[in-house]
Amino acid sequence: MLNILRTKKGITIVEAVIAIFLTMIAAGALAAMQPLALRTGASADFMGRAVAIAQAEAAQREACIMTTGAALPADKNNDPLTVQNITYSITTVTTHPAANLWLVRVRVTWPGTANSVTHNRVVTQQMGY
Secondary structure, X not given: OHHHHHHOOOOOHHHHHXXXXXXXXXXXXXXXXHHHHHXXXXXXXXXXXXXHHHHHHHHHHHHHHHOOOOOOXXXXXXXXXEEOOEEEEEEEEEEEEEOOEXXXXXXXXXXXXXXXXXXEEEEEOOXXX
């Protein structure tokens, strides 16, 4: 009779309960991580947009500097820029420390965080040959 019990295939009720219990623990752990994943994704989205804004602003100022005789736009001080219902603040400072050398600093912040993105660019103006 013991031989017959050993050869039966399948799982017992205890094994099924343990498997369900472990599955519930894993599902609970995944559900607990979901809000953190959403916050991290939103933060990365804001930061990515801020980087794009900073690079575009620095490139625009570089183009003005490289174009000999073009007027350089005034520096910005927390000027708002709205991108897809999010308002970013842009601060730019352009300094001219030496002949044919400019330093462009762009700082972009967004609401709800103390984080910011800073982009520094050194621009030199090449004169004609």
